[in-house]
Amino acid sequence: MKFAVRSRSAPALPGVHGTARVHRRTASALGRLHDGDVAVLDHLDMDRATAQALVDAGVVAVVNAGPMISGRYPNLGPELLVDAGVAVVDNAGPAVFDRVKDGAALRIDGGDVYTGDTLAAAARELTPELVRDEMARARTGLAAQLESFTHNSTEFLRREEDLLLHGHGVPRTATEMAGRAVVVTVRSHGWESELRGIKPFVREQRPVLVGVDRGADALVSAGHSPDVVVVTGGSDDLPAAAVLRKARDVVVLVQRGAPRSVTEPFERLGIRPLRFETTATTEDAALLLASASEASLVVGVGMHATLDEFLDSRRTGLASTFLTRLKLGPDLVDAAALPRLYDGAVRPRHLAGVLAAGTLALAAAVSVTPVGQQWVDDLSPGVTSTTSDLIDNVRGILP
Structure with a gap:
């Protein structure tokens, strides 16, 4: 056993x-x-x-x-x-x-x-x-990096002079951006909280939504649908195919003179991409696209403009990032700052003002009717008597 x-x-x-x-x-x-x-x-x-x-x-x-x-x-x-x-x-x-x-x-x-x-x-x-x-x-190594940045900025400006100064080479999208606000989303640190923070702005202003690479997936996961998706040809950081198909415009960054084969993977998905020939980073190309399309305001989600962030995430594209932000100037607002400028909330004083204006308008309308005239006549003796008593009391107090 x-x-x-x-x-x-x-x-x-x-x-x-x-x-x-x-x-x-x-x-x-x-x-x-x-x-x-x-x-x-x-x-x-x-x-x-x-x-x-x-x-x-x-x-x-x-x-x-x-x-x-x-x-x-x-x-x-x-x-x-x-x-x-x-x-x-x-x-x-x-x-x-x-x-x-x-x-x-x-x-x-x-x-x-x-x-x-x-x-x-x-x-x-x-x-x-x-x-x-x-x-x-x-x-302590920042000084050498800044010296290199100065040289790279000069080289980038020389290569992209027509794009930065005149907007030449920017593809024309089917999505109309002129006179509208544009939200450009990059999937990076803090993008979730920033998208939550600008929900009132997106709900009320109905801006054009632009997703950069996987930033298009970020928009979808937050409950939005990107109007424009900007990606780099041949990149591994592409959004889902379903997201690309839903976008009205797909803009693909390619090197100047790149063959058609760069965009063929998108065509096999049933997408007719717009070629954007530039050496700018994908994020900066999206900002330049909005600027050249005469957007009234550009809101950047997931973009961070501190020196440490520039050096950290955009080593090769630091010059591109710096010069692009100079180009947009006051038209570019960081999403982290937007809730402090605009929250879309209706405050009690707003409701009180509307209520007071409505009451005055109603009283004026009623006062010109026969019934309203009768009310005014009935109230007049009482108001006159109360006013007289108040004046007598004040005179009695004064020396």
């Missing part, structure tokens, strides 16, 4: 456990990530937008082959990951891509990366204290 034996499971090993998703290109890996995954990447100076995409995907850890903060400038991605509770290790070395297979079970304990019982990489654990120290040192 055999007796059942209660098996005892081995105690869980310390650290963070997850399934490895391995890809050298971060943009390609983002679409494959799920809750509980460990992203194994090679991303130098991770920016905030990419870090937010990793957090949104639900990763529990990020293993980076190179340094997360190189010291060239204070990039904001590592701080966001650490604050979100994601385990982050960097400097794992290029050999991590040979030792860790996609789909393998990973364990990160401190700075050590294990596949099963095998140590795959001895990396550096990024703690909040280490990130703060690294960021402080990185800020």
